[in-house]
Each structure stands twice: as structure tokens, then as C-alpha cells.
Amino acid sequence: MAGVLRIRRDLVDEIVAHARRDHPDEACGVIAGPDGSDRPERFIPMLNAARSPTFYEFDSGDLLKLYREMDANDEVPVVIYHSHTATEAYPSRTDVSYASEPFAHYVLVSTRDPEEHEFRSYRIVEGVVTEEPVEVVESYMFAHTGSDDTPDA
Ligand SMILES: [Zn+2]
Known part of the structure; x- marks a missing residue:
């Protein structure tokens, strides 16, 4: 399934900042959004329980807590990121x-270059990796893909 990740610039900045902060270990986290919206909204940096430069693992207790919280808010993990x-x-x-989340956008950030980061997004479904374009927007309200740039009032 081809798609696109549309994500607010401030959330991209948060992910990159988290990845830089935890470097040289891998950083990981989730951006939750309303169920069915495909809109990443709530930034949730997680602990890399493996504290490893080559591997990440969510703490199982943290993850359980997060899924309960998302369930209660009618949220899903729209983005699952790591560095x-x-x-x-x-x-x-x-x-x-x-x-294990076929509807999530798996975001990968590379911090191997101290000056420039790579920020890419994938769908991973049954072992098949498909890269998708990333569209960075200032606000979801004014995110248009066509030439009509007039915002809805
Ligand atoms: Zn990885």
C-alpha cells in the first residue's frame, strides 16, 4: 500500500532532537494520533530499554502503559520512530x-552525520518494506497538496 507520511515540522524537530540527545545509542518513540485519522499529533519519546547503539527495544511495561493510554484516548500509534x-x-x-503495526508509519532517523540527519518513512507489512514520501507541513489545517493554497476559514 503506497502512501505518504504527512507530519508537522515541530514533530519532526522533536524526533530529530530526541535522536541527537540519545546518540550514540538508538532513540525510539511513538507519535500517537486519533484512530482513523492517519494524523500524528502526540509526541511520546520512549526509553530504549536496550540502551544500545545498534538495537532498540521498548520497555514492555512502558509499552503496555502507552497502549492502555492510547486505547482510553481513541488513539493509535500513527508513527513509530527510532534512530x-x-x-x-x-x-x-x-x-x-x-x-507489528501494518498501519503505522515506521520513521527512521540517521544521526551518523553530526551535521545532517536523514529522516525517512516506511510501511512494513508482513516483512515487506515500502518507503513512502514524507511531507512536512507547518499545520495540518493548511496542508494542501494541490495548487489551491487558499486555506479554509
Ligand atoms: Zn533499526
Whole structure:
């Protein structure tokens, strides 16, 4: 299924800042959004329980708490992100085998370059990785893809 990740610039900045902060370990987290909206809204940085430069793992207790919280708010994990600190922003074989959310955008950030980051998004469904374009917007309200730029009042 081809798609696009439309995401607010401030959320991209938060993800990149988290990845830079935890470098050289991998950073990971979730951006939750309303069920059915495909709109990432609530930034939730998580702890990398593995504290590893080559692997990430959500703490199982934290994850359970987060899923309960999202259930209560009618939210889903729209974006699941983590960083690669020495390699490109592409899902590793381990990432693919652990990917269990077919409707999530799997975001990979690479911090291997201290100046420039890579920020890419994928769908991972039954072991198949499909990269999708990332559209960074200032606000979801004014996000248009056509030439008509007149915002709805
Ligand atoms: Zn990875």
C-alpha cells in the first residue's frame, strides 16, 4: 500500500532532537494520533530499554502503559520512530521482524552525520518494506497538496 507520511515540522524537530540527545545509542518513540485519522499529533519519546547503539527495544511495561493510554484516548500509534546512529535510515532485518503495526508509519532517523540527519518513512507489512514520501507541513489545517493554497476559514 503506497502512501505518504504527512507530519508537522515541530514533530519532526522533536524526533530529530530526541535522536541527537540519545546518540550514540538508538532513540525510539511513538507519535500517537486519533484512530482513523492517519494524523500524528502526540509526541511520546520512549526509553530504549536496550540502551544500545545498534538495537532498540521498548520497555514492555512502558509499552503496555502507552497502549492502555492510547486505547482510553481513541488513539493509535500513527508513527513509530527510532534512530540509527552509525548506518543509513533504513529498517534493519531485526526492525522488519519486530514490526507489528501494518498501519503505522515506521520513521527512521540517521544521526551518523553530526551535521545532517536523514529522516525517512516506511510501511512494513508482513516483512515487506515500502518507503513512502514524507511531507512536512507547518499545520495540518493548511496542508494542501494541490495548487489551491487558499486555506479554509
Ligand atoms: Zn533499526
